Amino acid sequence: MGSRVQRAGVDGRFGRARPRDARSQGGTVTVREALRDAHATLAIAGCGTPRLDAEVLLAHALGVRRERVALDGGLTLAAPVKRAFQQLLRRRAVEREPVAYIVGRRSFRRLELDVDARALVPRPETELLVEVALTLDPGARVLDLGTGSGAVALALKDERGDLQVSGSDISSLALELAAANGRRLGLDISWLRADLLRGVPDEFDALVANLPYVAERERVGLAPEISRHEPLTALMAGPDGLASIRALLAQVPAHRRVQMLALEVGAGQAPGVARMMTDAGFGSVRAERDLAGVERVVVGERVRA
Numbered sequence: 001m002g003s004r005v006q007r008a009g010v011d012g013r014f015g016r017a018r019p020r021d022a023r024s025q026g027g028t029v030t031v032r033e034a035l036r037d038a039h040a041t042l043a044i045a046g047c048g049t050p051r052l053d054a055e056v057l058l059a060h061a062l063g064v065r066r067e068r069v070a071l072d073g074g075l076t077l078a079a080p081v082k083r084a085f086q087q088l089l090r091r092r093a094v095e096r097e098p099v100a101y102i103v104g105r106r107s108f109r110r111l112e113l114d115v116d117a118r119a120l121v122p123r124p125e126t127e128l129l130v131e132v133a134l135t136l137d138p139g140a141r142v143l144d145l146g147t148g149s150g151a152v153a154l155a156l157k158d159e160r161g162d163l164q165v166s167g168s169d170i171s172s173l174a175l176e177l178a179a180a181n182g183r184r185l186g187l188d189i190s191w192l193r194a195d196l197l198r199g200v201p202d203e204f205d206a207l208v209a210n211l212p213y214v215a216e217r218e219r220v221g222l223a224p225e226i227s228r229h230e231p232l233t234a235l236m237a238g239p240d241g242l243a244s245i246r247a248l249l250a251q252v253p254a255h256r257r258v259q260m261l262a263l264e265v266g267a268g269q270a271p272g273v274a275r276m277m278t279d280a281g282f283g284s285v286r287a288e289r290d291l292a293g294v295e296r297v298v299v300g301e302r303v304r305a
């Protein structure tokens, strides 16, 4: 413990470790106490994963990895760190800001992506879309349509360097974020601004898309993290949640080069989307389930004309 105190004390983030009987003196607080109080605050506020959130936010305030806060529970927090942690907690508990926006990072597949309110926080289930596209032929040209933070396009390029990957979005703000992620990660992606396939050349062998799929009637039930902070244009898709997918499927037949189309969908939407895909000329259509067993990605293939 002594060496950890010394090491941590050097950079001013931690104070000294306190003897047990000093708990009530001087308004200082240990890592363990700060976590316990934060856990209670976040649980009362209705946050779904209060312990995890508390650890991630405290690690962020300290500028250390999360494992470290679990190991160094007896150390006291330096006053500026304590204040910074209180501010982060307020954002989380009162404003219900997603942890990923507060810390500015989210992991996706093998990548650490910068994230902020310009784009949706990438979700774990979207990793399935990447897995589906990993089966593409060598050198295939693939477009991640509605790329947001760039998550799917970047993960694909990272794991399949041979693919020619592009990412498009209707939102120029999202594209700024995606392009910045691409530069920071050193991944070569072409970014284009487009409303679905309008003006997009017919040069892609595959389209992958996690387009908005929340139905208007579901809006009132959205968690505050989503409804208050994430861009509504990334979420809402008309009365039945299928407006974006329907519009895309009306445009796809003109893109004769496309052999594979993979669409992420909401729970219960897969059968309807599969029918629409068949109507759009895809001969072989299947649904892939995510880790929760939900039919999450509908995949259609067609033979090149």
Ligand SMILES: C[S@@+](CC[C@H](N)C(=O)[O-])C[C@H]1O[C@@H](n2cnc3c(N)ncnc32)[C@H](O)[C@@H]1O
Binding pocket: 119, 120, 121, 122, 123, 126, 145, 146, 147, 148, 149, 150, 151, 152, 168, 169, 170, 171, 174, 194, 195, 196, 210, 211, 212, 213, 233, 234, 235, 244
């Ligand atoms: C559900 S988010 C997905 C973001 C990202 N692909 C991900 O999985 O994290 C949907 C994205 O589609 C974009 N989008 C919505 N309507 C669009 C349209 N008509 N054309 C292109 N992109 C659109 C939104 O701006 C948003 O970035």
